[in-house]
Amino acid sequence: MSLPVWSQNESVKFTVLKTGSIDPLEATTLQGGSWFKRFPMTHPAFLIEHPKxxxxxxxxxxxxxxEQVQDMVWWARLATEFNQDVSALEQIKEKGIKLDRIILSHAHFDHSSGVVDFPDLPIEVTVEEMAFAKTKDASAAIFPSLFPETVQFKTYELEAKEYEGFPKSRDIYGDGKLVLVGLPGHTPGSVGLFVNLSIEKRIFLVGDTVWNADAIEQGVPKFWFSKKFVxxxxxxxxxxxxELQALQKRSPEVLIVPSHDARSVAKAMELAK
Ligand SMILES: [Zn+2]
Structure with missing residues (x-):
């Protein structure tokens, strides 16, 4: 068996930029969760550095x-709480890194709020996500002040190419290191990103498909009230x-990381060290 190309060169760098946090009761994050335990959640931007x-x-x-949350419909605003940390823009400036683009897992506020801070970069979303963002169904978490005229969206379509059990994918730089796959459900155009640092070090960022990694292990959805709205x-x-359960069984080395699960995000940071 020949080794995948990415196993020969560990040149991808993965960094988590934390931009905020919340500390809700676990029960609000998954079906059957505890009403007595807190579940730390984070609002990350993931910085990917690749030679290309x-x-x-x-x-x-x-x-x-x-300011953006003021533009939310009242009930969504009441349900949206967060402690804000330093923004991705400020952290990128501090690091002195030049970015080429931003790719969104999906267009919801808590993932796209910082898009306005990067007016010079193309913002890549799937065709399906762009279409969804314009519908009334999306309006609680995708609203006008998120995407003013200055935001340069660039839509793309995933290819009908199976990757790790997911029927649609896009190999970003063509070397198998960074592969997007379709995860429709949370939103119609949601995508996940495989970050293949090496054969043993593989991270799969799954956006908001689940909020809590336990939901994958237990095969349960979000708490009914949360699910209804998000x-x-x-x-x-x-x-x-x-599909995530099947993936985990087939490829136990893959670390599946729901965006907001602070424990999983911490594990990913540790793995990428
Ligand atoms: Zn989210």
């Missing part, structure tokens, strides 16, 4: 997050959870 280019996978909360197609989310 650097990009952010999601932006987390941007410099305008507090998951566009709950039945499809369940299919994605089953």
């Amino acid at each position: 280019g650097n990009f952010l996978f999601d932006t987390g909360l941007g410099t305008k997050a507090k 998951d566009n197609k709950p039945d499809e989310v369940m299919l994605r959870i089953q």
Whole structure:
């Protein structure tokens, strides 16, 4: 068996930029969770550095997050709480890194709030996500102040190329190191990103398909109330959870990282050290 190309060269760098956090009760994050235990959640932007280019996978909360939430419908605003940290823009400036683009897991506020901070970069979303963002169904978490005219969206289509059990994919630099796959359900155009640092070090960022990694192990959805408001197609989310379970069984070395699960994100940071 020949080794995949990415095993020969460990030149991808993965860094988590934390932009905010919340500390809800575990029960609000998954079906059957505890009403007595807190579940630390984070709002990350993931910085990916590759010899052919650097990009952010999601932006987390941007410099305008507090103003943007004022534009939310009242009930969504009441349900949206966060403690804000330093924005991805400020952290990128501090590091002196030049970015080429931003790729969104999906367009919801807590993942795209920082897009306005990068008016010079193309913001890549799937064709399906762009279409969804314009519908009324999306309006609680995708609203006008998120995406003013200055935001340069660039839509793309995933190829009908199976990758790790997911029927649609896109190999970003053509070397198998960074591969996007379709994860429709939470939103119609949601994508996940495989970050293949080496044969043993593989991270799979799954956006908001689940909030809590235990949901994959237990095969359960989000808490019913949360699910009702955030998951566009709950039945499809369940299919994605089953695919993630199958993936974990086949490829136990893959670290599956739900965006907001602070424990999983910490494990990914540790793995990428
Ligand atoms: Zn989210």
